[in-house]
Amino acid sequence: MSTAKFITLGCGSAMPLKNRANASHLLCMSDKLYLIDCGEGAQVALKETGVSTERINNIFISHLHGDHIFGLLPLISTLSMRGRRSPLTIHAYKDLVELMEPLRNYFMADLSFELTINPINPRKSEVIFEDNKVVVSTIPLKHSVPTCGFLFREKEKGRNIIKEKLSQYDIPLAAIPGLKDGADFVTEDGEVIKNRELTIAPKPTKSFAYCSDTAYTESIVDIIKGVDVLYHEATYCDADESRIKKTMHSTARQAAEIAKKAGVGQLIIGHYSSRYRKEEELELIKSEAREVFPNTEAAQDLSVFRF
């Protein structure tokens, strides 16, 4: 099993800075790529990562604020100019369907690939996507417009069969699914071979939760309980806590409180306000989160987190 990776393409918030693009993130899980939010500049950052955009078949949009979606049209245009063939699905709040319609007709009348928008309901937690490796569910968040985060969980894997045992016990192919599920094997002579002799346990499945944008809300704790990695927005430091009420964002400390209550493995923070431009300000934000949840990392543009 390959390592999962989370790459922050843009760690900024509403107003981008030179090295802090609007929200956009790439998740690599079970060798599949998922784009999460797509602010202005996403396509250029994606190019910097060196991944093939052809491998991205799903884009998850947390909410329809410009800083999370203004990179969509430019990205789609470029994909089409490059002759992409694979279908692409955007999972987003239903309003995007109507908003995209005239733009699609005008700018993408001859798109080289099939583009689908999957309208999602950000108000309840439900499975919105699954492929053969990963299941994605929504995480209702608390923001000024309908917003949800996304929970990515690798599917349970079957036990790994020890190849030499297949010939040693003359095991037929038909028996393999059972072995993967943990069944013992009975030879033609009636001998019972314990599953643990034939297989080894699969590596544990991985999980990742993305929560941005949101005010502090404990309602998400049960949904994200025990995930390996939580990305939670941390727009402000303690000194600017007064701003969270109006803007419906979180402080770094609040992000850490959620991480602690949910018992996650690691917290990654980002989505910093553009008021913090100095390195030491980001250090402060990180340290405030670490006071509550020590295993916290602060994202920068193009940071790569492996788990």
Place this chain on the structure above:
Amino acid sequence: MSTAKFITLGCGSAMPLKNRANASHLLCMSDKLYLIDCGEGAQVALKETGVSTERINNIFISHLHGDHIFGLLPLISTLSMRGRRSPLTIHAYKDLVELMEPLRNYFMADLSFELTINPINPRKSEVIFEDNKVVVSTIPLKHSVPTCGFLFREKEKGRNIIKEKLSQYDIPLAAIPGLKDGADFVTEDGEVIKNRELTIAPKPTKSFAYCSDTAYTESIVDIIKGVDVLYHEATYCDADESRIKKTMHSTARQAAEIAKKAGVGQLIIGHYSSRYRKEEELELIKSEAREVFPNTEAAQDLSVFRF
């Protein structure tokens, strides 16, 4: 009179690269700022220039291809978040009005400033804007969608009055406009004082033409004749000339041919295809233009050209 400046915010074409953003340019003329095209990333590049966006009151859009306009919504959003008050006018092909309508209602319902779109006709050359210092006319171009360039001309300036002469000859304020226009002054005693004794000639007015995107078309030569600076797209080098027919772009050599025929002072080229990524490829493009028109400069992102 201050120096005029042309800054390429993005010297790329359809597909942006890390250091080659989509088309976007800033012209500073007679101390006023004009944005020309607004591709993805324009707002971040603008911030890099250090100019106050509050001083930009007019945006000129050559045509409605994504690489020239996808930075508009993000820029407008940011201006509003920063509490801009000054009105802003976008001069663009009429279709933009309808395209912007739903986006405006959704993303900019509470814009902090007045936003107007001035629908222009790219098919004929006419004055589309003037303020107290500059006149802007369209330059019909030859591209796959309705497209025009823009000709910026400083208005004729009055002659500069030599202050000491006002008291020396006891010249009343009412006579000043006449003197600026070149009239002589007649004293109360009937003595005629020649204008050249009272004034000095104004510095010559400046002119700048922007021509992108376009195939080679000599129809623009008369319109841009003798401008101080011509920015002309140069998407391809000679070796890729076969591409210009389908894409309706120009080679660097063709841009230089236009500059030569129009007898401009200086040619600036840009809008390079993303197929050219190496420094030596840009050098080749520049050298091909210089073979025809020696006073050619090749723009890079954030290049500043003073004239």
